[in-house]
């Protein structure tokens with residue numbers, strides 16, 4: 209069976225929801241929206257159609273093969289082969305699929321997503337802290353301990369937020385290790401946030 213026929217067979221026998229399930233993407237109990245896997249978001253804005261997905265936020269739009277290719281980071285032909293391996297058992301290929309490599313890719317993907325989330329949370333918290341130092345400098349008298357502490361923190365916070373803002377994943381990964389080693393972060397106490405409403409006072 210040549211690859212073009214395999215592709216046609218898959219298109220005629222499976223739907224987008226089958227593919228998403230096979231890719232371990234959580235499907236909604238009701239409705240047809242999931243969190244987009246092409247950009248990071250809190251509220252689902254990716255619509256599932258029979259044979260496509262479309263993200264209303266980032267306009268990502270792909271079919272069964274494009275989605276597989278994106279999520280598993282596979283070439284287009286390999287995404288066809290991978291889907292065939294999931295949905296057409298017993299099919300003989302001329303080529304072969306390196307499952308170990310795919311497992312590695314998934315692992316890297318998960319690690320990279322985790323790092324992104326850490327980066328966003330940490331950046332948010334450090335920015336809150338930085339704003340607090342600016343507030344303290346504006347409102348406190350210069351001879352108070354609060355003013356002094358704010359001045360001491362300002363520089364390091366500026367430096368750390370710069371790394372999170374302009375650095376790459378390698379920089380963030382190193383910073384995370386340093387922060388865990390020196391502050392016990394993320395055991396570092398959570399900042400009270402007025403935004404979001406997810407944290408309670410007291």
Ligand SMILES: [Zn+2]
Nearest residue numbers: 244247263266
């Ligand atoms: Zn998106």
